[in-house]
Amino acid sequence: MVTRMEGLGCSYEEIPMPLITLTFDYCGHDSKDGEPERDRAGEQRARHAIERLGAVDIQCVDDIEPPMDCQADFIVRAFGDDHSYCAFTAHAVPKLRAQGFRVEIDKDYPFQVVDPQTPWFAAIEPCDDELPDWFSLELGVEVDGKRVDLLPLVLELIDRAGEGEGGLTSLERGFPSTYSMRVTDTHNVTMTNERLRALLHVVIELWQGAKPKEGKMVFPGVRAPALVPLHETFREEGTRISWRDPEHVAERAFGVMSRPKKAPRPAALRATLRSYQEEGLAFLQHLRANGVGGVLADDMGLGKTLQTIAHICTEKEQGRLDYPVLIVAPTSLTGNWQRELGKFAPHLKVTLFRGPGRHALWGELPGSDVVITTYPILVRDEERLSKQHFHMAVLDEAQAIKNTTSLANKAIKMIDADHRLCLTGTPVENHLGELWALFDFLNPGLLGDEPSFRRCYRGPIEVLKDEDRLEMLREQIAPYILRRMKREAASELPEKTEMMRLVHLSGNQRELYEQIRVAAHTEVRKVIKSKGLAASAVPIFGALLRLRQVCCDPRLVQLNAARGVRQSAKYDAFFELLEGLLAAGHRVLVFSQFTTMLGLLGDGLAEREIPYLTLTGATVDRQAKCDAFENGLADVFLLSLKAAGTGLNLVSADIVIHYDPWWNPAVQLQATDRAYRIGQQRPVFVYNLAVAGSVEERVMLMQQNKQRVSTMLLGDKPQQTPGLTAEDVETLFSPLEDGERGGHVRATPRVVHAVHEDVSSGAA
Incomplete structure (x- = not known):
């Protein structure tokens, strides 16, 4: 049996289609030569074999008129495209040959395929x-x-x-x-x-x-x-x-x-590493061995500082620390680094390079094992620091360089270091451009330049919601990021329960909210109409800020209409909640992003003769305040979300109250982790206060979407897409409602229970 495959143009729109001619070889005689003794049954079986592969008897096709000189017996119509014709060739030829056919392919046959097994x-x-x-x-x-x-x-x-x-x-x-x-x-x-x-x-x-x-x-x-x-x-x-x-x-x-190899614990390290911290050390050593930078993105409280110190000790122990390690941290955390190094690695020579007297220490830098400085000092002394070669540059709270136009971002790229490491629990807070900024420092070129990254990833992911591109980006950065969540890594941690406690506005406070909302909504619509949504961010967030201030306490609002309003449902509900917690023996951290609100809460605590401490950006000695709280000087600690949301260990507290919600849930989570971290022995309860049916409750619902890209990149796959749309703006400025209950905050892996509570203004 001989099949000959050709591709000829037929009258069906002159599209080339595979044609098959079938002949039977009887001892050298072609069946078409009229050999009298033919195996008719065998020939029929052969025809059926070809038809089973998808070919059709050309005489049975009504809508195709083959050329006059066409001798073909079968035609392959498939789906009428090159892919299906080539698929037929790839599938049919080996099948026919396996059944005993001799297959001849015309040299001009346009659907020939390279053997799939060809190297x-x-x-x-x-x-x-x-x-x-x-x-x-x-x-x-x-x-x-x-x-x-x-x-x-x-x-x-x-x-x-x-x-x-x-x-x-x-x-x-x-x-x-x-x-x-x-x-x-x-x-x-x-x-x-x-x-x-x-x-x-x-x-x-x-x-x-x-x-x-x-x-x-x-x-x-x-x-x-x-x-x-x-x-x-x-x-x-x-x-x-x-x-x-x-x-x-x-x-x-x-x-x-490749998979990181286990790294032995350095002998000089005065600490016992947990199993996940040993994995972190192996990851850091793996990055160094392969000459690439990376991000240690562990959840807050899992010991990123200790893992980094263990990494430095290993480099010292194995004779690779010929030049100092530069650690750049927020000003408030430099003292913590100095204490932790002294505690866990006292054999290392550490130089704290900050303050007005730092220039006298310049000569000590080359002989140090570790140099600790701050982002502001890095900017001021950029030219001088760039002349010193470092074994490694470590950025703590590395989101400080997420703005590519910032002086800190430009200054850190001038540092001459063999290895680079970022420490941050929030590699992406607002948009993917922040991730690009980190990797442009760690591994320049990995994610391309900023315009190409925007074209290849940010645009498709953030605008077109291209799930495939998002997964591709996650796979591309995965070898350089290590992320462990607290509940997964530290099973010894106690339970954490998060609660949304809603309060309801009434009377003058409710009227003030609606008055400001209506005026703000009208103004925002005008701005969006004239400038567009993208260019209206500042007036939108300014208007939302006033609404959030009304929810916290009318005394925060700098408007004539607010001067006579003394009622504050949330303020009253806060003290009712707090007094019950203190009576039960709890110790409480209270976070707000409004320092003026912390002052009002402080006045209320003083009136009730409740001892308290306060920490804001104006606090000179942060550690002294933290030590005082940990030593039991007061049971209430009022903290600015921005100034105290990172770098503090306050495990003596078992209650966290977020007085006002913030757009970015990761920031609130970091603040909560001041208490919910390694060393905490008691269950932790987190209260999120919000005004029911207001911009606050809607912000908390939108927080879920805010995490979507970040969590996807770190391994999870949530289903919703972030981004402030025109519809979002309308929702945020919609009228105050009672009983808006779409609002259960989605539980994260660290949340064991999520509870929704209501507190009416009357009860308050």
């Missing part, structure tokens, strides 16, 4: 001196002895994906199960959906808009780990990639993507 080649070559540490990449197969680079074809697909909503996700939904790429006039490379996706993803990560050089795709070496998932996909499908890589770029990439 692929990958060539990584260094670019010229104009692009140091940049490489060109070819990736493809051999066709008739000639290497064919498929990356230009993949780039064409990506260009198409950039058009229209949905981007790459929309494109991939349209992929057939077997995709073909035409590489010559007659030959095609077919690949599974999984292999094509892997190709698209690796090209996007490597490419990010870089202009081809001499017709080849180029990429910085720091992005080479993107090649590893592609290699794994090919290996799982049984296809080998032959690497030509004289600079061992792929080898280094596999090192970055």
Whole structure:
């Protein structure tokens, strides 16, 4: 049995379709020569075998008129596109041959396919001196002895994906199960959906808009780990990639993507590391060994400081600490670093480089093991510090450089350090540009420049809600970020219960809220109409600020209409709650972002003769205040959310009250973690006070969406998308309602119970 496959134009819109001619070989005689002794039953079985593969008897097709000289017996219509025709060839030819057919393929047949098991080649070559540490990449197969680079074809697909909503996700939904790429006039490379996706993803990560050089795709070496998932996909499908890589770029990439090896605890460290902290040490050592920077993004209270100190001790113990380690921290946390280093690693020589007398210490820096300074000092002494070589630069509360135009961001990039590390529990607070800022310091070039990152990731993710791009970004940064949640890492922690306690406005306070709301809503609508939503952020948030102040206490509002309003439902509810908690023997942290509100609460505590302490940005000796509270000098600690939300250990408290909600739930969570951290022995209760049906309750509901991109990047996959829309603005400025109950705050992994309570203004 002989089948001959051709591709001829037929009258059906002159689209080339696969044609099959079937002949039977009787001892050298073609069945069409009229051999009298024929196996009619066998011939019929052969025809059925071809038809089962999807071919149709050409005489039975009414809407196609083959050319007069066409001798074909069958035609393959499939779905009428190259992908289906190539899929037919890839599937039918081996099937027919396995059944005893001799298959001949016309040299001009346009749907020939490269054997799927043909080894692929990958060539990584260094670019010229104009692009140091940049490489060109070819990736493809051999066709008739000639290497064919498929990356230009993949780039064409990506260009198409950039058009229209949905981007790459929309494109991939349209992929057939077997995709073909035409590489010559007659030959095609077919690949599974999984292999094509892997190709698209690796090209996007490597490419990010870089202009081809001499017709080849180029990429910085720091992005080479993107090649590893592609290699794994090919290996799982049984296809080998032959690497030509004289600079061992792929080898280094596999090192970055490999699992961190266990690192021994340094002998000089005066601390017992928990198992997850040992994993953190292994992660930090892994980053250093592979020459890349990373983010230790553990939940607040899990000991990022201790893990970093253990890392420094290991470097010292193994003889690699030839130059000092620079630690840059907020001013309020430098003392904490000095104490922790003295406690856990007293053998290290530590220099605290801050204050007016710091210049006298300049000569001590080269001989120090650790130099501690602040972000403001880094900016002021940028030129001088940039001349000192450091073994490692560590940024504590690294979100301080999230603004790419800030002086701190520019100054830290001038520091000469062999290794770079960021410590932050919130790598993304508001938008993906903050993540780019961190990685531009840690591994410049990994996420491309800012415009290409915006085009490849921020736009598709934040505007088009492209889930596939979000997952790609998560996979790209995953090797460089270690994130553990408190409940998962520290099982010895007690329970934490979060409660939303709603209060209801009435009387003059309610009238004041509505009066301000109506005026503000009208003004905001005018601004949006004239400037657009994107350019109206300042007036929108200014108007919302006044509404939030009314909810806290009318005395915060600097308007004539508020002067005569003395009623405050939340103020009264707070003291009712507080007095009950103190009577039960609890110790309480109270957070507000309004320092004036803390002053009013302080006055109320003094009137009731309740001892208290206060910590704001104006507090000179933060640690002295914290020590006083921990030593029991007072049971109530009033704290500014901005000044005291990080870097403090207040585990003697078991109650946290957030007097007013903030837009970013991660900031509130950090503040809560002043009490809910390693060392806490009692269950912790968190009260979120909010006015029912007001902008406050709606803000708390919107907080859930705020975390979406951040949590996705750190491993979770929530379902909603963030972003302040015109609809959000209308919701925030909608009339005050009683009993708006959509508002259960979604429980995070650290929340064991979520309770919703109401407190009426009458009860208060």
